[in-house]
Amino acid sequence: MVYHVPVMVEEVVAGLVADPDGAYVDATAGGGGHSWALLQALGPKGRLLAVDRDREAVAVAQARLAADTRAVVRQGRFAELSELLAQEGIGPLSGVLFDLGVSSHQIDAPARGFSYRADGPLDMRMDAEVGPTAAELIAACSESKLAELIARYGEERAARRVARSIYRQQRLEPLITTQALRQAVAATRPQMLNKTLARVFQALRIAVNDELGQLQAGLTAAEVGLKPGGRLVILAYHSLEDRLVKQHFAALVRGCICPPRVPICTCGRKSSFKRVGYKFQRASESEVKQNTRARSAILRIYEKIEAG
Numbered sequence: 001m002v003y004h005v006p007v008m009v010e011e012v013v014a015g016l017v018a019d020p021d022g023a024y025v026d027a028t029a030g031g032g033g034h035s036w037a038l039l040q041a042l043g044p045k046g047r048l049l050a051v052d053r054d055r056e057a058v059a060v061a062q063a064r065l066a067a068d069t070r071a072v073v074r075q076g077r078f079a080e081l082s083e084l085l086a087q088e089g090i091g092p093l094s095g096v097l098f099d100l101g102v103s104s105h106q107i108d109a110p111a112r113g114f115s116y117r118a119d120g121p122l123d124m125r126m127d128a129e130v131g132p133t134a135a136e137l138i139a140a141c142s143e144s145k146l147a148e149l150i151a152r153y154g155e156e157r158a159a160r161r162v163a164r165s166i167y168r169q170q171r172l173e174p175l176i177t178t179q180a181l182r183q184a185v186a187a188t189r190p191q192m193l194n195k196t197l198a199r200v201f202q203a204l205r206i207a208v209n210d211e212l213g214q215l216q217a218g219l220t221a222a223e224v225g226l227k228p229g230g231r232l233v234i235l236a237y238h239s240l241e242d243r244l245v246k247q248h249f250a251a252l253v254r255g256c257i258c259p260p261r262v263p264i265c266t267c268g269r270k271s272s273f274k275r276v277g278y279k280f281q282r283a284s285e286s287e288v289k290q291n292t293r294a295r296s297a298i299l300r301i302y303e304k305i306e307a308g
């Protein structure tokens, strides 16, 4: 079975590789699909550090890229990017790619506990050896805290009702499988069960993996690691992560934060990034037909500029 079909490959490579002999980071290696395509566009002096927090993904990407001496694959999180770059002696960077979220393999493997469609342990950790599982998070949370988390990370309106049902079940028997969680959500009789399940599972996944905290740390590490003219390409799959990316770069593109009525800048902040091309790009219709996962992808490209 295919591990993961990479999304918007042509757009990613065209947007990222401006210098074929530069140093690049694929911060979300997954099955190595984007990494492999990037290597095809790099010259003999080009280098690529491919990183993933998931040990299974690292093994798959390593096997796929093993024959290419320009590539090195390492296990780690976004928050560890600067450290990994220093350890590998790679940089300053010409480009960094973030293809956010989970891979098809992670979703499709019942043992990982990401999917409400299959039965498996209620785990959801991308790095299956670190931190509490979704089941442990539910066991440690209060009902109001869980409701807040489902509302914030799942943007689910019935978050309180769902959290109440989860804890009603939890008191009878600890929720330790994806199907037990599914039943607790279904017991609230939502109009669109699958949509509610998707939002609740998304919320728990984001919380278990601290996805937004990691993204913020990764963007900051990339910002620092890039050289002027270096590019950042980000593929987001839901509004929370896309909003974070958009707001993060809006501030860096704008630079000055003085109120409009102030005639001369007093804050002294300068733009450090510019947007490249369109505000954002979507996958083509033909790609979405072949790969439904591409439907929700939003691609944004930014370029670091010389400090003025």
Ligand SMILES: C[S@@+](CC[C@H](N)C(=O)[O-])C[C@H]1O[C@@H](n2cnc3c(N)ncnc32)[C@H](O)[C@@H]1O
Pocket (backbone or CB within 6 Å): 004, 005, 006, 007, 027, 028, 029, 030, 031, 032, 033, 034, 035, 051, 052, 053, 054, 057, 076, 077, 078, 079, 099, 100, 101, 102, 103, 104, 126, 214, 215
């Ligand atoms: C959409 S998949 C990437 C697929 C990849 N582009 C390919 O071509 O196969 C996202 C990957 O990012 C990894 N990931 C998500 N958050 C991460 C983080 N904070 N640090 C490192 N890897 C992360 C996941 O484990 C997953 O393998």
